[in-house]
Amino acid sequence: MDEPKLEREALREGMAWRMSLSLRLQHVFFMICVFVLALTGLALFFADSDISRWLIELQGGFENRGLIHRIAAVGLIISVAVHVLYSLFSAHGSREFRRRFLGREDFRRFADSVRYSIGRRKQPPAGGKYAFGQKVHYWLSGFFAVTMIVSGLMLWDPTTTISFVPQWVVPVLLALHGYEGLLLVIVAVIWHLYDVHLSPRNFPMSSVWLSGKMPLDKAKEHHRLEYERLTGEQGEGDE
Amino acid sequence: MELQSEGLGSFAEIRRLVSDAGVGRMSKSLLRVIFALICAPVVIIATVAAGPSQGMQSGGCNSCHAGGSGHEVAPQLNPDDLTRGAHSTLSCTDCHEGVSLAHAPDLPSVDCGSCHEENAKGFLRGVHWQPLQALNPGLSPCTACHGYHGIEPVDSLTSPVSHLKVYETCGSCHENELKLFIRSSHGDALKDEAKQGFAPTCVTCHGEHAIFEATAPASPAAPGRQPKTCGACHDNPEMAAALGIAPDRMKTYGGTIHGLRNRFGVTTAATCSDCHSNHLILPQSHQESTVSMASLVRTCGRCHQNANENFIKTKIHTEATPENNLGVFIARWFYIIFIGVLAIGFITHITFDLIEMRRRRREGKHGRA
Numbered sequence: 001m002d003e004p005k006l007e008r009e010a011l012r013e014g015m016a017w018r019m020s021l022s023l024r025l026q027h028v029f030f031m032i033c034v035f036v037l038a039l040t041g042l043a044l045f046f047a048d049s050d051i052s053r054w055l056i057e058l059q060g061g062f063e064n065r066g067l068i069h070r071i072a073a074v075g076l077i078i079s080v081a082v083h084v085l086y087s088l089f090s091a092h093g094s095r096e097f098r099r100r101f102l103g104r105e106d107f108r109r110f111a112d113s114v115r116y117s118i119g120r121r122k123q124p125p126a127g128g129k130y131a132f133g134q135k136v137h138y139w140l141s142g143f144f145a146v147t148m149i150v151s152g153l154m155l156w157d158p159t160t161t162i163s164f165v166p167q168w169v170v171p172v173l174l175a176l177h178g179y180e181g182l183l184l185v186i187v188a189v190i191w192h193l194y195d196v197h198l199s200p201r202n203f204p205m206s207s208v209w210l211s212g213k214m215p216l217d218k219a220k221e222h223h224r225l226e227y228e229r230l231t232g233e234q235g236e237g238d239e
Numbered sequence: 240m241e242l243q244s245e246g247l248g249s250f251a252e253i254r255r256l257v258s259d260a261g262v263g264r265m266s267k268s269l270l271r272v273i274f275a276l277i278c279a280p281v282v283i284i285a286t287v288a289a290g291p292s293q294g295m296q297s298g299g300c301n302s303c304h305a306g307g308s309g310h311e312v313a314p315q316l317n318p319d320d321l322t323r324g325a326h327s328t329l330s331c332t333d334c335h336e337g338v339s340l341a342h343a344p345d346l347p348s349v350d351c352g353s354c355h356e357e358n359a360k361g362f363l364r365g366v367h368w369q370p371l372q373a374l375n376p377g378l379s380p381c382t383a384c385h386g387y388h389g390i391e392p393v394d395s396l397t398s399p400v401s402h403l404k405v406y407e408t409c410g411s412c413h414e415n416e417l418k419l420f421i422r423s424s425h426g427d428a429l430k431d432e433a434k435q436g437f438a439p440t441c442v443t444c445h446g447e448h449a450i451f452e453a454t455a456p457a458s459p460a461a462p463g464r465q466p467k468t469c470g471a472c473h474d475n476p477e478m479a480a481a482l483g484i485a486p487d488r489m490k491t492y493g494g495t496i497h498g499l500r501n502r503f504g505v506t507t508a509a510t511c512s513d514c515h516s517n518h519l520i521l522p523q524s525h526q527e528s529t530v531s532m533a534s535l536v537r538t539c540g541r542c543h544q545n546a547n548e549n550f551i552k553t554k555i556h557t558e559a560t561p562e563n564n565l566g567v568f569i570a571r572w573f574y575i576i577f578i579g580v581l582a583i584g585f586i587t588h589i590t591f592d593l594i595e596m597r598r599r600r601r602e603g604k605h606g607r608a
Binding site: 118175190 | 545
């Protein structure tokens, strides 16, 4: 992939290039799987509520709900596997992957941004391509995806699992899988939903996930170091 | 006897009325005379009108069917049967409608539903009326369980459908079920005076009058309805405490995959009787019980081919507590706290975000000004 060329083309349109087509497709696929998993999973977790009753009916009954959940789980496993392979073996993927590592710098920037938010600092800290919150989000999603996949696989056919593990394991896995699913909906859906949709600066929606590009002024505001790298402008420093 | 006791009641009433009116000083003997004068005509008229026979007010029927007149005709009825029971105030023709003194030997069968309309309707929906009618073509099928002539109310101990007797009545046809039931915990409880108030009988699980096949959805013993039927007792904390048995059987079943499936109408989901059997329900400690440790591999194995010694160690019907599954407890609380912390973090995040934007807008305005 000719990354510099894509960046130059975007610059001519006044945009900062951010996401490769592959990453965008991975994101959409992951999102669809998570949505289906959440709707079929929460319907079971809150099986007592009327909404769940309605959801389960919508999903074609209780057995179908389980089937859909498992199909979406296969999708999620594939999307995670693809992402891992992409991050390890493609040139662009591995470069971006390394840029999402959390360093000491990120925590300093986060502290600065808090100071800025509460008025203790005049200028917002200069952010890289991935802001602190975005990195945290990424690693949490990864961690939760892996734990959900592992616990989910063990619960795939629980009767097989209980025929060889200690009796406390499956109940613990059930609690873990259920509550973690609830947590994921709160983090990945609600928090993320705020950031990319409901937040006044992006309302009704940030279009990066579709076009892969972000308006330059927004990039300058939130990802100043990346903006400077793309445009070649020299920054004024952090203060 | 009846009239006499009525008289005593009236006497007490008059005395009360008299004393209420302030004539308490009147002598007792004078009161008795007045009372006798008032009552005498009533007693005489009532005695004459009632005639020699009471109870079923059977008119001329007794002269042939209740002995003593010299021209007895079958069936001969026990005079006691006519004066006791729920129907003691009815006359023969209330049930044997349209029958006159000179009647053919075969009477039309009695239509109990002409009074017991609801019960008859239910009975006709159920499975019993056809076989029972075939059993005794000339009789109302109701008589098979309730008897006839001298029918006792259900709360009478001698009624064949009373709480303590009905299983014998059902068992007269359903012999195999009776044999199992009397050996079960339920049958034991029924024989134990301290427990029999809680004990279920046939009708508790199968219903009465409208009795269906246990697999029919309308039956209280149907798989879909068992949690409610069994739960009526086994979710009752008072019963659990009184009998010293585990409480909340249905609450703990409802959260399992069996319970959830059952609730959402999956017919293959295991319900109470699938594990505990039906008529011969025994405590887990009993060797013969389908849920004893010795039987569980076989019982679970009826559905789960992979049931083995490790499989059956899984606890069922338990609420996770720190004692029996610390892991579940920790996982649950870990995530509840985690979710709480994240919710707080989320709110802080939005607050900062909004504060920042407001500041930026204000600074922008100042900049322009």
